[in-house]
Amino acid sequence: MTSRQVIVAGVGHTAFGRLTGRTALDLETEACRLALRDAGLAPGDIDGLITDPGPAQGVLQGIEPHYVRLGRTLGLAPDFAGTELLGGASSVSSIQRAAMAIGSGLCSVCLCVYGDMALSTEGSFAYPRGEEAAFGFFGATGLHALAARRHMARFGTRREHFAEVAIAARAHAARTPHAQLRTPLDIDGYRASRMIAEPLCLADCCLVSDGAAAVVLCAADRTAGLPARPVRVLAHGQAHSLGTFSNPEHFDTLPAARCGPVTLARAGLTAGDVDVAMLYDCFTIVVLMQLEAYGFCKPGEGGDFVTGGRIGPGGALPVNPSGGLMAEGYGGGMLHVVEAVRQLRGTAEGRQIAGAEIALVSGHGLAMNTHATLILGR
Numbered sequence: 001m002t003s004r005q006v007i008v009a010g011v012g013h014t015a016f017g018r019l020t021g022r023t024a025l026d027l028e029t030e031a032c033r034l035a036l037r038d039a040g041l042a043p044g045d046i047d048g049l050i051t052d053p054g055p056a057q058g059v060l061q062g063i064e065p066h067y068v069r070l071g072r073t074l075g076l077a078p079d080f081a082g083t084e085l086l087g088g089a090s091s092v093s094s095i096q097r098a099a100m101a102i103g104s105g106l107c108s109v110c111l112c113v114y115g116d117m118a119l120s121t122e123g124s125f126a127y128p129r130g131e132e133a134a135f136g137f138f139g140a141t142g143l144h145a146l147a148a149r150r151h152m153a154r155f156g157t158r159r160e161h162f163a164e165v166a167i168a169a170r171a172h173a174a175r176t177p178h179a180q181l182r183t184p185l186d187i188d189g190y191r192a193s194r195m196i197a198e199p200l201c202l203a204d205c206c207l208v209s210d211g212a213a214a215v216v217l218c219a220a221d222r223t224a225g226l227p228a229r230p231v232r233v234l235a236h237g238q239a240h241s242l243g244t245f246s247n248p249e250h251f252d253t254l255p256a257a258r259c260g261p262v263t264l265a266r267a268g269l270t271a272g273d274v275d276v277a278m279l280y281d282c283f284t285i286v287v288l289m290q291l292e293a294y295g296f297c298k299p300g301e302g303g304d305f306v307t308g309g310r311i312g313p314g315g316a317l318p319v320n321p322s323g324g325l326m327a328e329g330y331g332g333g334m335l336h337v338v339e340a341v342r343q344l345r346g347t348a349e350g351r352q353i354a355g356a357e358i359a360l361v362s363g364h365g366l367a368m369n370t371h372a373t374l375i376l377g378r
Contacts, residue, residue, distance in 0.1 A: 010039025087365020
């Protein structure tokens with residue numbers, strides 16, 4: 001077994017939104033070709049393929065044919081292939097899986113792809129959760145509303161704290177030309193947002209989008225001739241909490257509390273070394289809980305930590321400077337990786353964070369069961 005340094009060589013993504021007249025396969029193919037062009041590579045250079053099929057393809061339509069269909073369309077014959085199905089942690093997990101495959105010599109250039117038509121596919125996020133569906137317990141919103149209510153009861157967190165996360169996301173997105181929600185949000189607008197599952201209103205929830213994004217990873221010894229500055233994969237890790245309702249502490253914290261600090265330590269870093277935090281933001285409460293889990297603040301202090309625009313543009317810790325899932329577009333977590341790479345390359349244009357050298361990317365999925373952490377460096 002070998003142990004090669006792994007770098008991100010290319011990134012690419014389609015538009016995000018309601019993309020009528022297109023298919024998930026069409027979008028994924030476009031994103032892959034853009035990422036390959038960014039890396040200065042051709043499909044024939046690819047010997048690894050990992051896919052994240054998203055909620056509609058992965059949950060509703062089944063995953064078995066996904067990487068086979070995409071690989072056939074691209075004309076690939078990889079030595080290593082597979083599909084990740086960890087909910088919102090799938091994209092970051094696919095990057096990890098590719099890094100391990102390259103590091104161990106199973107492949108040299110691996111294409112990681114997220115793509116789905118979640119907005120155009122009925123029921124992508126509306127599935128019921130057990131017998132509690134009779135009381136309105138549908139989809140991810142109801143589940144995370146329980147976590148939000150728990151956080152409020154334990155720590156005195158207020159809806160105004162959730163609002164800070166949503167407002168920051170919109171402020172970041174206003175500086176991102178391809179973002180879906182570029183209209184600024186203020187506290188009055190937040191309070192006027194209709195309730196979805198108390199205490200979470202529409203402004204607390206991420207977007208649902210059609211779209212695709214892709215990332216090309218390769219061994220560092222193949223960087224000669226690459227057109228863009230390579231970004232190093234410094235460390236990665238996962239943790240999972242599989243008990244859900246059978247675990248009385250399930251809504252108290254995230255698996256990120258176990259894998260986050262450990263992954264930072266593997267890179268020889270602490271939370272204080274992070275310049276860009278790309279935190280999976282399916283709901284505002286998840287951002288607060290991750291800030292606590294990763295050690296940016298203590299448990300229960302997430303609300304106070306984000307107050308005063310601290311995670312917005314020009315804040316002490318810019319979180320999701322492209323707007324994230326809440327305002328850029330729902331990219332399954334792969335858009336978070338793309339933005340981290342752009343920030344570390346110094347190519348994020350009007351939203352560029354000066355001197356960015358370390359980026360943390362997280363993935364959070366299913367019923368708060370899965371978490372994946374990725375540390376990237378310039």
